[in-house]
Amino acid sequence: MRPNAQLSKFLVSRASIISLMLAAVMVLNLGAAFAAPNGGSGQDDRPTAAIQMPKPGPIVIRDGEDRKATAQLELTNLVARLQGRVALLEIAKDPEVTMLPFVEESEDVVSTLAEDLNFQIDRDASIITISSRGLPPSQGAIVVNTVVRYACQTLPEQQRKEREKRLQSLQRILAEYNTRFDRKNQSIAQLPRLVLAPGGHEVDRLVLEAELLDCLRRLRQVRLDRIAIETRLEDAEQSDPARSSLETEAKLHDRQEAMLALERDHLVDQLTKSKTAEALEGERQKIMEARDKVGTEIESLRIEQSARGPVPTVIYTAQP
Numbered sequence: 001m002r003p004n005a006q007l008s009k010f011l012v013s014r015a016s017i018i019s020l021m022l023a024a025v026m027v028l029n030l031g032a033a034f035a036a037p038n039g040g041s042g043q044d045d046r047p048t049a050a051i052q053m054p055k056p057g058p059i060v061i062r063d064g065e066d067r068k069a070t071a072q073l074e075l076t077n078l079v080a081r082l083q084g085r086v087a088l089l090e091i092a093k094d095p096e097v098t099m100l101p102f103v104e105e106s107e108d109v110v111s112t113l114a115e116d117l118n119f120q121i122d123r124d125a126s127i128i129t130i131s132s133r134g135l136p137p138s139q140g141a142i143v144v145n146t147v148v149r150y151a152c153q154t155l156p157e158q159q160r161k162e163r164e165k166r167l168q169s170l171q172r173i174l175a176e177y178n179t180r181f182d183r184k185n186q187s188i189a190q191l192p193r194l195v196l197a198p199g200g201h202e203v204d205r206l207v208l209e210a211e212l213l214d215c216l217r218r219l220r221q222v223r224l225d226r227i228a229i230e231t232r233l234e235d236a237e238q239s240d241p242a243r244s245s246l247e248t249e250a251k252l253h254d255r256q257e258a259m260l261a262l263e264r265d266h267l268v269d270q271l272t273k274s275k276t277a278e279a280l281e282g283e284r285q286k287i288m289e290a291r292d293k294v295g296t297e298i299e300s301l302r303i304e305q306s307a308r309g310p311v312p313t314v315i316y317t318a319q320p
Contacts, residue, residue: 046118047141047318048131049148053078054310055126072123074310079119079128082151088113090154094146100139116140117147127315137320144318156311167301170294177291184284188277205274212267219260226253 055071081087091097092109106112120129130147132140229250236243 045137046131046133047135047137047144047320048129049144049318050127050129050315051148051151051312052315053126053128053312071126075121075123075126075128078151078155078312079121081155082130082147083114083117083119085110087150087155091143091146091150094150096142097146100142102135102139113143116143128312130318132318141318141320148314148317152312152314160305163301163305167298167305170298170301174291174294174298177287177294181284181287181291184280184287188280188284205271205278208267208271208274212264212271215260215264215267219257219264222253222256222260226250226257229253 053071053075055067088110092103092113097103102112103109116133116135118131118133120131121127122129128151130144132144134140135143229246233243233246233250236246
């Protein structure tokens, strides 16, 4: 019985040692699993950093816009801008990057950066992960951290200055539109009053055109009748009893023609004024619409300024 007891004790001791070894391995594996987010190294020991975009506040969200859609659009726009040539040029000019060996070895530093940098978006958490794909870890970490610095410091400051510059430009444009709008109002106010219809309303341009056509038709008829009377007068003898009546009728047609000519000129004048007023009103409407559009953009920029815009924050930086 004693040898069996010793064997059982040996087996239990050996099982305990194996259990402790397995537990140690599990702890090491867990430590390795959490090393990437805590230490800043990604898969395959690539230098990796992460930044997070804040969720858009209520000031930035306009009526009818979806908060989630706006946040995802901001993530997409930021990554697109970081991958753009303008951003890569500035990153390549960073003092820390210019001293790296790969810069001298590359024929096109911007292309090298574009090929090396990898961006991944976690849309649910609004996180952008930036990693170096092929550069040596010491150089890749510097490049990645430069991108982080550009995204969290340089780019927001550039955007703030761009908004201020755009706002100043729009304010100048708005002032010009206001001046043009006031001048157009004065031009319209200085127009002579149009012919008024019963009730004091201005006569419609189509009505004026119809009246002018009718006046021209009557004027033409009076002139034709007058020509006929003159022909009959030329044929009539001086002693013809009808001659006196024809001369009276001719004078009557002369007065009718003169009155219709005055009516025609008046209608043409009123129609010209109506067309001028209509054209000025159309121009004023266009100026007002353009002015309102600029005013809306100014208000939008001021809202963005008051909200200070979305500025990403650093979750962790890259380690070589």
